[in-house]
Amino acid sequence: MTFQLSEEQIAVRDAAREFAQNELLPGVIERDEHQIFPHEQIKKLGELGFLGMMVDPKYGGSGMDTISYVLAMEEISKIDASASVCMSVNNSLFCWGVEKYGTEEQKQKWLVPVAKGEKLGAFALSEPEAGSDATSQKTVAEDKGDHYLLNGTKNWITNGGNASHYIVIAQTHPELTHKGINVLLVEKGMPGFVVGKKENKLGIRASDTHSLMFQDVKVPKENRIGADGFGFKFAMETLNGGRIGIAAQALGIASGAYELSLQYSKERKAFGKEISQHQAIQFKLADMEVSIEAARLLCLKAAWLKDQGLDYAKASAIAKLYASQTAMDTTIEAVQIHGGYGYVKEFHVERLMRDAKITQIYEGTSEIQRIVIAREILK
Numbered sequence: 001m002t003f004q005l006s007e008e009q010i011a012v013r014d015a016a017r018e019f020a021q022n023e024l025l026p027g028v029i030e031r032d033e034h035q036i037f038p039h040e041q042i043k044k045l046g047e048l049g050f051l052g053m054m055v056d057p058k059y060g061g062s063g064m065d066t067i068s069y070v071l072a073m074e075e076i077s078k079i080d081a082s083a084s085v086c087m088s089v090n091n092s093l094f095c096w097g098v099e100k101y102g103t104e105e106q107k108q109k110w111l112v113p114v115a116k117g118e119k120l121g122a123f124a125l126s127e128p129e130a131g132s133d134a135t136s137q138k139t140v141a142e143d144k145g146d147h148y149l150l151n152g153t154k155n156w157i158t159n160g161g162n163a164s165h166y167i168v169i170a171q172t173h174p175e176l177t178h179k180g181i182n183v184l185l186v187e188k189g190m191p192g193f194v195v196g197k198k199e200n201k202l203g204i205r206a207s208d209t210h211s212l213m214f215q216d217v218k219v220p221k222e223n224r225i226g227a228d229g230f231g232f233k234f235a236m237e238t239l240n241g242g243r244i245g246i247a248a249q250a251l252g253i254a255s256g257a258y259e260l261s262l263q264y265s266k267e268r269k270a271f272g273k274e275i276s277q278h279q280a281i282q283f284k285l286a287d288m289e290v291s292i293e294a295a296r297l298l299c300l301k302a303a304w305l306k307d308q309g310l311d312y313a314k315a316s317a318i319a320k321l322y323a324s325q326t327a328m329d330t331t332i333e334a335v336q337i338h339g340g341y342g343y344v345k346e347f348h349v350e351r352l353m354r355d356a357k358i359t360q361i362y363e364g365t366s367e368i369q370r371i372v373i374a375r376e377i378l379k
């Protein structure tokens with residue numbers, strides 16, 4: 001076992017850090033306040049190869065490992081979690097599944113432009129009445145011979161407005177419950193496909209979360225990924241990997257808040273000395289450091305297992321559960337260390353606190369992560 005990163009991994013981390021400081025930090029407060037999607041910044045992330053990080057270069061990707069992805073996600077999330085969720089969905093929820101299970105034709109048409117960052121991808125599983133219980137899909141893909149007729153509504157879809165390529169999960173054989181679910185590739189502009197309203201959110205406000213409506217959308221059969229009924233397994237496998245990205249996002253939110261707090265505690269004076277010299281503040285910093293280090297190791301372990309081709313379902317759930325709690329705890333204490341200044345926008349930590357909360361909800365709530373972990377240890 002070695003805890004040493006390779007030169008390539010360090011270079012990726014440094015490039016992501018530099019990008020976040022130079023390109024994402026300017027304007028991050030305004031984008032959050034006014035819910036402005038970071039179009040220019042996402043375009044540049046694509047040009048740098050961060051939107052198809054683990055995709056084979058022959059399909060337009062960067063051919064990097066999952067460890068590099070975790071390192072990059074941490075750095076981007078320290079500064080702008082709205083940008084990092086877009087990156088995470090593109091990499092983990094769109095590219096991964098198309099590369100792993102798509103046909104050569106599907107990869108050429110759907111994967112290449114998304115991995116290159118020329119188009120954005122989205123993953124549409126959740127519905128108004130199907131979130132944690134993803135088996136109760138109401139969106140229907142009726143088999144019409146050479147095509148499916150897609151009807152239904154998806155909720156909370158990240159990149160919903162700006163994507164052009166969508167992975168959509170829908171029920172074809174309700175009598176087979178989750179074994180009747182299919183996964184379809186859907187393009188913006190298909191007749192009957194309408195992007196609904198943009199959500200006004202607590203955090204990750206610059207990200208683009210929409211409902212999607214499908215009314216008699218004709219989706220050709222060749223747009224189905226995998227065999228008939230493969231959709232639910234596809235979605236669950238996709239989320240196992242996605243959780244590594246969200247765990248790394250949570251880690252980045254926590255470490256960003258910690259770095260700001262450390263710096264602030266050395267500058268702010270109270271009772272004649274820097275607040276970092278008060279033991280109550282030192283203990284907060286020590287607790288932050290401990291949880292962040294543990295979260296980082298859990299993220300890297302899950303990534304390493306994935307890179308080795310080993311089972312990572314339990315590890316990714318553990319990483320997400322722990323890192324998201326760390327993000328919440330750390331950002332709350334970061335606001336406390338900043339005192340009144342923590343409560344206003346200029347100091348960034350209030351935004352990080354709002355952004356932290358979503359990491360305990362999407363790609364499986366913390367309760368669902370516990371169910372996944374318990375299922376794995378009891379099997």
Ligand SMILES: Cc1cc2nc3c(=O)[nH]c(=O)nc-3n(C[C@H](O)[C@H](O)[C@H](O)COP(=O)(O)OP(=O)(O)OC[C@H]3O[C@@H](n4cnc5c(N)ncnc54)[C@H](O)[C@@H]3O)c2cc1C
Pocket residue numbers: 089123124125126128129130131132133155156157158159201204209358361362363364365366367368
């Ligand atoms: C900003 C944002 C972006 C999102 N992006 C996407 C996306 O790109 N694609 C997508 O498909 N979805 C996306 N989602 C949806 C997200 O994954 C769901 O909101 C999440 O899975 C929870 O589902 P729900 O909201 O229906 O809550 P519910 O499932 O209704 O859960 C409500 C509460 O009940 C708990 N609960 C439910 N079942 C159990 C159980 N068996 N045991 C114990 N507790 C339980 C939950 O943990 C939660 O606390 C996004 C959501 C948000 C807010």
